[in-house]
Amino acid sequence: MSPLANYAEQFAATATAGGAEGPAWLPALRQRAFDRFHALGFPTTRNEDWHFTSVTPIAERRFKTLKPAPTALTGADVAPFLIDPSWHRLVFVNGQFEPGLSQFAGLPAEVHVSTLAEALRERPEWVQAHLGSLAAFDDAAFTALNTAFVQDGVVVHVPVEETVDTPLHILHVIDAQAQGAAIHPRLLVVADRASAITVVEQFVELGASEHLVNAVAEIVVADGARVAHYKLQREGSAAYHVGTVQATQGRDAAFHSFSFAEGAALSRTNIYTKLHGVNGEARLNGLYLIDGNQHADHQTFVEHIAEACASRELYKGILDGSSHGVFNGKVYVDPEAQKTDGKQTNKALLLSEQARVDTKPQLEIFADDVKCTHGATVGRLDAMPLFYLKSRGISAENAKALLTYAFAAEVLETIEVDTLRLELERAVFARFTHTALE
Amino acid sequence: MLTITNLHASAGDKEILKGISLTINAGEVHAIMGPNGSGKSTLAQVIAGHPGYEVTAGTIEYLGQDLLELEAEERAQAGVFLAFQYPIEIPGVTNAYFLRAAYNEIRKAHGQPELDPIEFLDVMEEKLKVVEMDASMMQRSVNAGFSGGEKKRNEILQMAVLAPKLAVLDETDSGLDIDALRIVAEGVNKLKRPDNATIVVTHYQRLLNYIVPDHVHVLAGGRIIKSGGKELALELEAKGYDWLLEPVGA
Ligand SMILES: Nc1ncnc2c1ncn2[C@@H]1O[C@H](COP(=O)(O)OP(=O)(O)O)[C@@H](O)[C@H]1O
């Protein structure tokens, strides 16, 4: 069976087995999305956006839709992944919501947080107005696939001037039950005028499986609102992960995104934002750490549509073994977007001879009164800091480890959630130095 | 303690040190002076084991060992310390972590137990006093965003913590105001013991008012062109280097 025939069969089966549930518009949306996916097919490396990343391994694996099944996982199993147990959290196992492992009752009453399934029951018109409004699938096969197969996810609505103080943690645990499965989580965040929220979306693996996570997040940051979105992709080494985050920003709106990626055999992370209102601020930072035969691809796209917006990007990668990293940072500045202030920095550190990285900054600037810079470096550890550490008695091996951590620390420092920053600093420190950071 | 014999060193194709011989005994302070570009830092870095310089001839014997056979970290573990002319910034690694890591690796090399962060605090507190540095500096990244004077003091702090047998101070005085200079010099003097030695590289005599040398050497064009007692420094201060640089008989 061809990869596409596999998904057609899966889609037909899902449609009969409850896929037609929910409001009437939903099956129609799914159908449109599926048709689009079928027409597009999986992207090939002839597609400019996928030039350095072949998804043939994903297509060939003909992942199946997972039948809902109760999980055996307990609170103790997921405890290691609760970055801060005091956070509000929704836990999904293999894409299925687990109310017993979740805890988000303490949110302000005005703030709506629920699963997508519940929101489809409780406020179908509202969901209809937003779902798919940002994550267009005309040219995006994986987004189309997600939309066609979407089962559950999280819906967040923060009303005007409301601030959610503690981060909202969305934890996706994938376990051995997901062997051979495709999981299509969805996230929708609508932050109304002058509201604020931080969302931490985390993908982890408990017990290895070869599966596909194909996630889509849509984030509306209205005038004066602030949304921080942290994505932690810490899947197992046999996993395949594709994720798209699509944001839109109003006037004076701030969107801060951070992508941490260290898992999966092959991963592709898209972080896109459109600055639609004047004075908006976008900050897209990220760190990826890969080894062995891992492949990690990041694509960012910042569209400056309105005037006087600022965008800042800092992406770093540390590559070992025969791993392959890709960074494609696209910036578009509309003719209307005068006084745009954009800065993009991309740095990769190669720890081995076989590791390689492809970086492609892409600036399309159609306004004349703008300040846009980009810089990319690919290299090895500098000789002078190494010598400095060694001249203090630190062994070559430890000096390298310490400087590798230091390379990552520059971007981890930008994480504004203290407990999360510490968690990642500790993890990265231990990864390279094999000792604990105190 | 240290015997340098006919040392030649180059960077790339360029020969910088052209036959240096120097003997330093335990308990001594040697000053190395000389114009800019004469090779003072190169000599200091070669002693510390900088991989960017190639020793093309000559030997360095340190406490009975062939120093040139040792890696930079092995030299440090054997008690060699270089206070860099331009200390390196390492954003992302705190001073506290860096110092403890260095301290513990040196202890480990001597078969001594490592100190945990709490135990190390005591060591730190005492040494911070020597250089009159605030404890808050320990939580900052190594040299990152430090002023010129703070960087130099941080070098002396490292020296105080690591307690070397042979300390080479490369222009530790340059860029320091008089107070900082006094603190740095006092730090060096306090650390002086009969079984260690210090090489003070400077091109001002100023520092030598505080750290009194037993021997003064003038380095020019990669060679030691004159050696003498501490009065040589005063003479250089008064007359400059030119009288030494003029070819004999010209
Ligand atoms: N790594 C290097 N590569 C090339 N030239 C160097 C290098 N290091 C030093 N030099 C040159 O060697 C000479 C001596 O430099 P240095 O030892 O720094 O002098 P000093 O410390 O006495 O001012 C200078 O001409 C300098 O430019």
Ligand SMILES: [Mg+2]
């Ligand atoms: Mg010098």
